[in-house]
Amino acid sequence: MEKSYILGRQVGSGVDGSVCVITESSTGYQYACKSIDRSDNAAVLHAHAEITMLERLRGHPNIVTYNGHFEDERQLHIVMDLEGDDLCSHLQERGPRPEKEAARILKAVVSAVAVCHERRVMHRDIKPDNVLLPCKQSGYENVKLADFGASADF
Structure with a gap:
């Protein structure tokens, strides 16, 4: 992904990483971003499996929308539509x-x-x-x- 994002508040955390709100710089649109530490090989493998599943499930109105992923030096980031409370x-x-x-x-x-x-x-x-x-x-x-x-x- 070649878009740039502005990191916002954390909205959740789990075993493999955290979820933050990110804002797309060019549009101001907000997304949820699940970030996984790349030094944890098992977590990265799980994240790639999750990406595969989300790609396979795209388009259903009752499944969270996957919008892509990107990596930086430290983390793998999965970008999804921002939803409300759990x-x-x-x-x-x-x-x-x-x-x-x-x-x-x-x-x-x-x-x-x-x-x-x-x-x-x-x-x-x-x-x-x-x-x-x-x-x-x-x-x-x-x-x-x-x-x-x-x-x-x-």
């Missing part, structure tokens, strides 16, 4: 959801999992932390399955 945080903030809302969330997640399985991908880490809400005003049917770092072919 479902776990949302539920902690708002409490249990009524059955109709829960059904819309579940339908979206099942739709994403069905596409994963059609394309021979196992997510292997489905949990509320990995289900993202696009924005506060969006309906639950627009949640997105994220974090394909543990995914595998089958």
Whole structure:
């Protein structure tokens, strides 16, 4: 990728790296960027597997959108659309959801999992932390399955 980005706030972290907001210099558009330390060979292998899975799953409305990746001297960066809160945080903030809302969330997640399985991908880490809400005003049917770092072919 030959675009330049401005690094912003950190929005998450995991075993293999961290997720920050980045801003594309030319457009001002913001993305989520998962950064993995290149000195950790196992983490880099997982990241390349994640990239492969995200490329295979492009285009589904309930799967996080992959926008490319790039490397610098220290890190491998995976660029994805910036989404809102994760479902776990949302539920902690708002409490249990009524059955109709829960059904819309579940339908979206099942739709994403069905596409994963059609394309021979196992997510292997489905949990509320990995289900993202696009924005506060969006309906639950627009949640997105994220974090394909543990995914595998089958």
